[in-house]
Amino acid sequence: MATLNAVILRHQMKKDGTFNVKIRLTHKRQTRYLDTKQFVVRKQLDRDFNIKDIFVMKPIYDSIFKYRESIAALGDRVDYYNCENLLKYIQSEGKKVEIISFGRERVEALKSHGRDGTANNFRSAINHLIDYFGKEEIFIDEITSQMLRSYEAFLRKPRTLHRIHRNGTKFQIESKGLTDAGIACAMRDLRGLFNVARDTFNDEDLGLIRIKHYPFKKYKIKPAPETRKRNIDIDTIKKIRDFKPRIPDGIEAITRDLFMLSFYACGTNAIDIFHLKNQNLYNGRMEYNRMKTKDKRRDRAFISIKIIDEMKPILDKYVGTLHERFSTATGMNTALSQGFDKICTTLEIPRISFYWARHSFATIARNKCRKSKDDVALALNHVDEARKTTDIYIEKDWSILDEVQNAVVSLLRHDRRTDSRRQINLLSDITLSVCR
Structure with a gap:
């Protein structure tokens, strides 16, 4: 049976000559100590270091009584x-x-x-909560289904956002209010943070339920409306590939190179x-574990992509150097966004x-190259939830991914070969004209 007693640890005397009163928890021949806010001096103790000041x-005694009730x-x-675990239980009981x-x-x-992606989602949820409540100390039991309905209405309204930069x-940011798609994302972010809190503070096996x-369960998040497809055709991809930046190593060049690397690499x-x-x-x-899902999948979201000729110079230029150019992946994304502004305008x-x-790789693989959705899913490193059991029995064949990759990239190669033939034919025509 667990026991609780007030004790003084004589070897822990402070520099000012005081001792902190501890509560000793003993359970299953193990001992743990809880600090209290009470301090005593030597004259308040007897010769055996027992507290004699009532x-x-x-x-x-009030604290010990409360802890004993929790254990009972x-x-x-x-x-x-x-x-x-018993110490954690009695410390957390009744604590919000x-x-x-x-x-x-x-x-x-x-x-x-x-x-960084999940971190940014949770940071957004935190900022929205502070905006709504107007304070920075918010207890989780204040988040109710009724509050969520009011919270949604609040997020839809135009308002001024007050933020703090990394430095x-x-x-301030003037927000027009969130759209249906924005609301769906914001609510999923908050639900994700709420679920992590439940997993952290609740232990159903031990009956430790701090978030009850x-x-x-009552507030249902509406699915986001389908967005317009974010894909471009081969001709547009070719324009980006052949884009000539004003500064060879500037952000436009980096944006072009990394965009094409992504496309070449499925x-x-x-x-x-x-x-x-x-x-x-x-x-x-090129082998890696996909950051977005590696902690959620048994295969650690591993993928193996063939390094084709088009990828080699880009990989040689950027692998191992991107951390020198950008401090975080988020910072790189921000820079790439600026690069696309310039490229698309030009x-x-x-x-x-x-x-x-x-999106473009997947769409072209399916619609232009007529690859199956299963093969496209393999190239995108996706998992079909309905076939997870079947996947246990089937060893992945990365040559299938290679075939999808080759089919898509060949369309770009075909365009380049066609241009070369046109130039040769044009030169032939010029030569014939001169000879005549």
């Missing part, structure tokens, strides 16, 4: 706890979860693991290109983004 002991509420389940500070800690943890300076409610995401290292290039193939084509390379 005024000091009154709040300590567990009943026989207390046997499933070790001392460390503050979502903003928790969210910020989670954002930093995600960034340290290179998961610490404050700035789930507002997203729509590889920008964040995965950013994290590529020389060890990812092996035996004529080429007089509709505004696109880096992600269009992935």
Whole structure:
């Protein structure tokens, strides 16, 4: 049975001669200590270092009584706890979860693991919550289904957003309010943060439930409306490939090169290109674990892509150097966005983004090259949820991906060969004219 007692650790005397009163928890022959806010001096202790001042002991006894009640509420389940888990239980019992500070800690943890995308989603959810409540201390039990309906209406309205830049300076953004697609994203971000908090603070096996409610059971997130397809045709991709930047190593050149690398490499995401290292290039193939889903899949989202001739000079130029140019993948994405502004304006084509390379590769592979959706999914490193069991039995054949890649890239090669033949024919015509 767990026991709780007030004790003084004589070897932990402070420099000012005081001792902090500890509460000792003993359970299953293990011991843990809880700090209290009470301090005593030597004259308040007897010669065996027991506290003899009853005024000091009154709040300590109150805490011990509260902890004993919490343990008693567990009943026989207390046997499933070790001392460390029991300590966490009694400390957390009745303590509210503050979502903003928790969210910020989670954002930093995600960034340290290179998961900038999820970190940015959670940061956005945190900012929206602060905007709505008008304060920076928000307890998770304030997020209810009724609050979510009011929150949605708030996010749809035009408003001024107050933000802090990475360098610490404050700035303002005028927001027109979120669209249906924006609302769907914002609510998914908040739900994701809420779910992580539940997974962190709740332990159903031990009966440790600090977050008892789930507002997203009543409040249903409406699916985002289908957006227009983000793909461009071969002619437009050819224009980007052949684009001549004003500065050879400027952002326009980087944008063109990385966009084409993504297209050649079956729509590889920008964040995965950013994290590529020389060890990812092996035996004529580019192999990596997709950042977005590697922590969610049994195969760690591994993919192996053939390094075709068009990829080699781009990989030689940028692998291992992107971290020198950009501090984070998010910073690189921002720079690429500026690069596309310049390229699209110069080429007089509709505004696109880096992600269009992935959409375009998939669309061309399916619609122009007539590849099956399963083969396209393999090239995109997607998993069919309905066939996950079947996938366990089938070893991946990367040559299928190579065939999809070759079929798509051959369309660009065909255009280039056609241009070469046209130039040869034109020269022949000129030569014949001169001879005549």
